[in-house]
Amino acid sequence: MWYNYSMIYLDHAAATPMSEAAIQAMLPYLRSDFYNPSAPYLPAKHVREIYEAAKNRIAHAVGAKGVDLVMTAGATESINLAFTACKHRALVLATEHHAVINVAEQYNSTYLQVNRDGVIDLADFKRQLTDEVDFVSIALANNEIGTIQPMAEIAEIMRTVRQDRLRRGVTTPLYLYSDASQAVNLIDINAARLGVDLLTINAAKCGGPKAVGALYVAHGIQLQPVVMGGGQEKGLRSGTENVAGVVAFAEAITEAKAHLQSNRKKYQTLAKIMRQGLKKGSSEPNREANWTPKSPSHTPRPSIIAQIGKKVNSKSAEAAIKLADSRGTGSIPSEQNQSEASEPHDSTAPLFLGNPKHQLASFIPVCFPGIDAERLVYKLESRGVLVSTGAACAANKGTKSHVLAAIGLSDPEIAGSLRISLGSTNTAENVYEAANIIREEVEHEYRRLEGNIHG
Amino acid sequence: MGKKVFLGMSGGVDSSVSAILLKEQGYKVTGVYMKNWSKDLPGMKCPWAEDLADAKRVAVQLDLDFEVWDFEEAYKQQVVDYMLAEFKQGRTPNPDVMCNQEIKFKLFFERALAGGADHIATGHYARTDGEHLLRAVDENKDQTYFLYRMSDAATRRSLFPIGHLTKPEVKQLAASYGLDVASKKESMGVCFVGEVGMKEFLQTYLPSTPGEIREAETDQVLGFHDGAIFYTLGQRHGLYLGGGLPYYVVKKNLSLNIVYVSKNLNYPTLWTKQLKLQDLHLRNLLTVADLASLDRLEVRLRHRAALIPAQLVATPSGCQLTFAEQIKTPAAGQSVVFYDGEVCLGGGIIADL
Numbered sequence: 001m002w003y004n005y006s007m008i009y010l011d012h013a014a015a016t017p018m019s020e021a022a023i024q025a026m027l028p029y030l031r032s033d034f035y036n037p038s039a040p041y042l043p044a045k046h047v048r049e050i051y052e053a054a055k056n057r058i059a060h061a062v063g064a065k066g067v068d069l070v071m072t073a074g075a076t077e078s079i080n081l082a083f084t085a086c087k088h089r090a091l092v093l094a095t096e097h098h099a100v101i102n103v104a105e106q107y108n109s110t111y112l113q114v115n116r117d118g119v120i121d122l123a124d125f126k127r128q129l130t131d132e133v134d135f136v137s138i139a140l141a142n143n144e145i146g147t148i149q150p151m152a153e154i155a156e157i158m159r160t161v162r163q164d165r166l167r168r169g170v171t172t173p174l175y176l177y178s179d180a181s182q183a184v185n186l187i188d189i190n191a192a193r194l195g196v197d198l199l200t201i202n203a204a205k206c207g208g209p210k211a212v213g214a215l216y217v218a219h220g221i222q223l224q225p226v227v228m229g230g231g232q233e234k235g236l237r238s239g240t241e242n243v244a245g246v247v248a249f250a251e252a253i254t255e256a257k258a259h260l261q262s263n264r265k266k267y268q269t270l271a272k273i274m275r276q277g278l279k280k281g282s283s284e285p286n287r288e289a290n291w292t293p294k295s296p297s298h299t300p301r302p303s304i305i306a307q308i309g310k311k312v313n314s315k316s317a318e319a320a321i322k323l324a325d326s327r328g329t330g331s332i333p334s335e336q337n338q339s340e341a342s343e344p345h346d347s348t349a350p351l352f353l354g355n356p357k358h359q360l361a362s363f364i365p366v367c368f369p370g371i372d373a374e375r376l377v378y379k380l381e382s383r384g385v386l387v388s389t390g391a392a393c394a395a396n397k398g399t400k401s402h403v404l405a406a407i408g409l410s411d412p413e414i415a416g417s418l419r420i421s422l423g424s425t426n427t428a429e430n431v432y433e434a435a436n437i438i439r440e441e442v443e444h445e446y447r448r449l450e451g452n453i454h455g
Numbered sequence: 456m457g458k459k460v461f462l463g464m465s466g467g468v469d470s471s472v473s474a475i476l477l478k479e480q481g482y483k484v485t486g487v488y489m490k491n492w493s494k495d496l497p498g499m500k501c502p503w504a505e506d507l508a509d510a511k512r513v514a515v516q517l518d519l520d521f522e523v524w525d526f527e528e529a530y531k532q533q534v535v536d537y538m539l540a541e542f543k544q545g546r547t548p549n550p551d552v553m554c555n556q557e558i559k560f561k562l563f564f565e566r567a568l569a570g571g572a573d574h575i576a577t578g579h580y581a582r583t584d585g586e587h588l589l590r591a592v593d594e595n596k597d598q599t600y601f602l603y604r605m606s607d608a609a610t611r612r613s614l615f616p617i618g619h620l621t622k623p624e625v626k627q628l629a630a631s632y633g634l635d636v637a638s639k640k641e642s643m644g645v646c647f648v649g650e651v652g653m654k655e656f657l658q659t660y661l662p663s664t665p666g667e668i669r670e671a672e673t674d675q676v677l678g679f680h681d682g683a684i685f686y687t688l689g690q691r692h693g694l695y696l697g698g699g700l701p702y703y704v705v706k707k708n709l710s711l712n713i714v715y716v717s718k719n720l721n722y723p724t725l726w727t728k729q730l731k732l733q734d735l736h737l738r739n740l741l742t743v744a745d746l747a748s749l750d751r752l753e754v755r756l757r758h759r760a761a762l763i764p765a766q767l768v769a770t771p772s773g774c775q776l777t778f779a780e781q782i783k784t785p786a787a788g789q790s791v792v793f794y795d796g797e798v799c800l801g802g803g804i805i806a807d808l
Contacts, residue, residue, distance in 0.1 A: 378515040448518070 008434040010387045012205075012362060012423025013143055013182060018248070019207035019424070025251035026209065029244035037241050038232070051243045054250035061253045062199055062216050063190035070215045070223075070236045071246055075181045075202035077226065078215040079103055081236060082177045082198045084224035086135035091128050093120060093138045094406040095147070100137055100179055101402070112138070117355040118147030118407045120154065129161050131170050138176070140194065141183040144403040144419055145354040146363025148187060151178060155195025175221060181205050181213075185256035186264060186360045191216050201253070203245065207424065208252035212245035267361035267422050270431045274364050274420060277435020278350045278442075348446050353407065353417065364420040367409065371416040371445050379441045385434045388419045457481040460614065461567035462576040463559060464488055464521075466509030468629045468636050470578030473616040475632055477576060478517050480616075485570075486514030486521045489563060491530040491554070496659060509636050524566060526558050533557035539660050545709045546788030546807070547687045551601045556736075560605035564612070574614050581799075582618035583610055587739060588799040593621040600758045603792045603802040604736045654685050654693060661685075666712030668694060671705050671722060683707045686714050688786045689725060724808070726781040732791060732803030733773040741800055743769040746793060753794045754802075756785050762794055773803065784808075 009017075029047070037048035055066035062069075072078040076099045083090070083103045090109040092100065095118055110128055113121045120138060129136075136158065141148045155176055162174050180189045181202035191199050198221065203212035217223065217236075229238030256263070353365040368376070373389040380387055404414040418438075422431065460477055464470045464486040477484045488510045493503045507523065514521040534553045541548035559577060567575045579598045580591035588610050591597040605613070617625050629636065663681040670677055678696050680686065686693075691701045694716060702716035705724045735743070746752055746767045753762040754776065766777045776791060785791070785805055792802035 374511065375515045375521070378512040381512070382516045444518075448520075 006384055008385045008430045008437075009425045010385060010420045010422065010431075010434060012425070013146075013419060013421035014388055015210070016205055016207050016423050017425060018209060019252050019255055021255055022208050022248040022252040026244040026248035029247055033243075037243060038230070047243055051241050051246060054243075054247045057250035057254055058201070058214060058246070059216070061184070061189060061257050062201065063192050064216055067234075068216055068218070070217060070233045071241065072213045072215060072233075072237050073239075073242070074204065074211040075099060075179065075200050075213040077237070078200040078202070078213045079179055080226045081215050081223055082200060083107055083135070083137070084226065085175050085177070085198060085221050088134045088172060089130075089132040090135040090137060091125070091133050092136075093149070095142050095144075095403045096137060096139050097143050097179060097181070100139065104137065107135075114147075114406055116408050117358065118142055118145050118353075118403070119355075119358060120149050122150075122153060122157065125154065126157060129157070129174075131165065131172055134172050134174055136174070136176050138178055139182070140178045140180040140189065140199075141187065141360050142354075142403060143182050144401060145365040145407065146182070146360035146421070147354050148183070148358045148360060149178075150358070151176075151194040151196065159195070175218075182360065184253060186260070186267070186362060188260075191218070197221060203249035203252055206252050206256040208249040209245050212242060212249045214249075264361045270422050270426055270428060271356075271361055271364050273428055273431045274422070274435045275350075275352060277432060278364075278366060278439055280436075280439055348443070350442075351413070353404070353409075362422040364422070365417065366420065367413050367417040368442050368445075369413055369416050370449060371442060373416050373418050375445060376418060376438070376441055379445075380438060383437050383441070385437050387438070388421075389417065457483045458573035459483045459485070459571055460574045460576050461485050461487050461563070461570065461572045462519075463563060463578070464510040464514060465578070466506035466513075466636060466639075467578065468634065468639055469580070469617055469625060470510070471513040471634050471636050472620075472625045472628050472632075473576060473578040474513060474517055474519060475628070475634075476616040477614065478519065482574070484517075484519045484576075486510060486517075486519045487563070487567075488521070488523045489558065490523055490525045490527055491534075491558060493527065496656060509639070513634060513636065524563065526562055529562055530554070530558055535660075539657070541788050542657055542661065542684050544788075545684055545707055547786035548788040549601070549790050552604055552790050555602050556604035560602075560609040560613070564606075564609045568612075572612070574612050575609070576614035576616055578617060579615050580618055580622075581615045582797075583613055583615065585611060589618075590794065590797045590799065591615075591618045595759065596622050598758070599794075599799040600755050600790065600792050600802075603738070603790065603799055607739055610738070657685055664712055666714065668696065668714045668716055670702075671715040671717040672719070677702070677716065680714050683709055683712045683714050688784060725784055727784045728778050728781055730776045730778075730782075730785070730791060731770070731773065731806040731808075732776060733806040735773060735801065735803040737793075737801035738799060743767060743774050746800060749795055751795070752800075755792045755794065756782065757789065767793070773806065 029050070033043070033047050033050070035044035035047045037044060037051050052066055055069055055071065059066045059069050070078070070081060072081060079099050080103050086107050088108065090104055090107045091112055092104040092109045093114065094111040095114050096104070112128060113124045115121055136154070138149050138151070138154060140151060158174055158176055165172065165174070175197040176195060177198040178194065178196045179200040181200060182205055183189055184201055185206040188194070189199065189201065197218040199216040201214050201216070204210040223236055225236050225238065227238050232238050232241055351367040351369060353367055354363070377387060377389055400411065400414050401417070404417055409417070460482040462470065462474055462477060462484050464474060465488070474484060474486055488507045490503060490507070493501055495501050511521050534550050534557060537553050538548045538550045564575050579602060580593055580596040581599045581602055582589040582591060588599055588602060588605070590599050658681065661682070661684065665679050665681060666683055667676045668678045668680050669675060678694070680694070686704045686707060688704055688706070690704045694702055696702050696716070700718045702718055703720065703722065703725065704714055705717045705722045706715045707713070708715070737743070737746070747769065752765055752767055754765045755762055763782070764779065768775050768777065787805050787807045789805050790802050791805060793800040
């Protein structure tokens with residue numbers, strides 16, 4: 001099996017295991033059908049057709065045709081290519097991934113502010129949309145806290161500005177670009193519905209292989225290639241086509257799209273299990289109340305796990321989802337958020353970052369004020385739970401997260417932040433178990449800080 | 456409650472196993488990563504962030520407190536600048552000796568004391584009896600050659616938890632505790648130039664000045680070099696003089712920037728029976744006279760070299776060592792370390808010929 005079940009993996013925002021279907025789909029193109037799609041003989045022509053068909057399937061996921069896509073070696077290349085549409089000034093969300101920020105630094109870029117939940121400040125955005133601006137980069141979903149941006153509203157504002165420019169005879173184009181790498185398997189990424197002109201998607205975050213990505217390009221946008229050579233991908237990305245990778249991407253994204261609704265429900269359910277597990281033991285009664293059944297007919301939480309049984313399988317998630325559905329999954333996150341906002345904060349209670357109302361269901365960014373999250377990561381690793389910090393860590397040379405800083409977290413809060421991201425390897429059981437382990441280690445760390453533990 | 460120890464943790468296997476042993480012995484241990492250098496060099500990524508992560512992982516998993524102490528500025532001034540100044544003088548310094556004297560057993564020691572330490576500890580292969588610095592049990596790994604300049608005060612407070620173990624034993628312990636660093640590649644010599652080599656490091660700080668390579672016997676120009684200061688007596692690599700028998704650096708003329716080489720392994724400057732020493736550091740209040748009167752003084756001329764007997768004589772400018780047999784002349788700037796049996800008595804720096 002591809003996944004080591006002795007570990008509980010909670011970092012799907014960093015990488016996902018490939019889906020079995022995607023692995024199987026790519027194998028023939030590594031073995032017998034290895035031909036260069038540009039070669040003149042019939043077997044190669046067959047491979048070319050397979051490749052184009054795979055591109056069409058990927059394009060279908062964003063509501064486009066294969067010819068609208070430029071396949072790239074991963075999201076970073078796609079981002080680099082997208083920015084070549086910018087000829088004057090770019091507006092870039094302050095919380096974009098480093099892959100975007102570091103490209104934006106090469107252009108005349110201005111950064112857009114976000115609120116405490118990580119959502120774009122639309123008033124600030126409107127103010128910044130001067131006639132000089134021709135490129136706006138706003139990630140559909142943030143990679144650290146999972147915040148989903150209101151793309152439709154953003155697109156609408158830009159549409160109005162375009163019309164106004166036309167009326168005034170201003171000919172500067174205005175393109176909306178979005179990096180949707182994190183969002184592919186969780187929310188709608190239809191380019192037309194989002195209102196974007198350029199869109200980055202990435203196989204590695206949705207069960208496909210690493211280093212396979214694509215850029216959707218609306219008609220009429222002039223891009224400059226960043227990789228020159230044999231002229232593949234309409235000259236925009238040279239290099240022999242990665243047939244196996246693209247076929248696997250097509251398989252993964254098709255699968256992800258087919259399971260969009262059930263995945264979201266699954267992750268909402270699992271996220272609730274995680275959130276409640278992390279709160280357990282902290283002394284704030286209202287936090288526990290979020291999980292108290294609203295009527296006596298509902299089963300108390302611990303028996304969710306009991307009902308599901310011990311085997312790790314997809315049925316467990318379904319059972320958990322059904323149970324959560326019966327409680328009205330949709331309404332709870334916002335209630336929870338309101339209670340968090342209004343209650344004074346217990347010093348050891350977790351502070352959930354972002355707002356589940358506009359957050360990828362699989363993301364549980366959480367801050368334990370005062371704790372060194374990096375210590376937690378190593379402790380959890382030794383207990384078989386793999387999570388990521390949301391913040392400064394030795395591995396990234398101690399640079400603190402610009403995303404957490406942008407949403408207004410203090411340095412100690414940033415240092416105490418974990419990024420938990422759910423995915424295909426998670427079940428109600430392993431999330432429940434992981435939540436308990438995390439809570440135990442958090443409590444242990446708090447006791448250590450109080451000086452009650454001596455190494 | 457156990458005594459408080461600050462343990463220098465580098466992320467390597469030796470300091471990691473030291474952490475385990477100290478914890479098992481009931482000490483209250485705080486792991487400290489000394490951040491001495493973090494700059495990337497041409498062709499080499501400085502691994503400090505990975506090393507720090509490795510150190511922290513081990514400390515955290517042992518439930519130790521862990522801190523990062525930043526000594527970069529002091530390290531640059533006390534170790535790197537010293538090293539560069541020595542090279543500019545045509546000598547071949549030993550930065551590890553200086554790092555131990557100035558950083559690990561001085562700044563680290565002082566900060567640990569200020570932090571309420573009963574002891575400091577490192578993963579060096581060495582021992583103490585509470586007063587004297589003693590050679591490690593593993594003769595092949597003994598690191599007292601690098602430690603001879605640590606102060607007596609620091610020695611009295613220092614613990615070397617793995618000094619009684621051999622390297623294979625340490626590795627085995629690491630493996631038995633499931634330490635990920637058990638298989639980590641060892642950093643050798645100057646940690647931050649380990650991978651790239653001293654010459655490349657020096658060339659980023661010191662100007663290249665092309666000069667002639669001449670054959671010592673004939674004065675014939677055989678080739679050119681990037682600066683005589685980058686070459687060390689006895690060196691045979693990096694001369695790029697083509698195939699055949701290797702040439703050895705046998706002397707340097709710094710004012711004319713000429714490196715003299717010879718194919719003759721018995722060239723007179725390559726061998727000597729006497730060494731002038733300066734900048735002596737004698738341990739435990741010993742004097743040159745004390746050492747001179749010893750029945751059997753032994754010295755180590757380089758790390759891991761065998762101990763050899765020598766006679767010490769005081770001179771107006773320092774002292775002089777005399778050997779019974781010819782020794783391969785060590786480069787000026789390197790250290791000679793004195794021993795009486797397992798006790799390290801101190802040492803000195805080899806003066807210019």
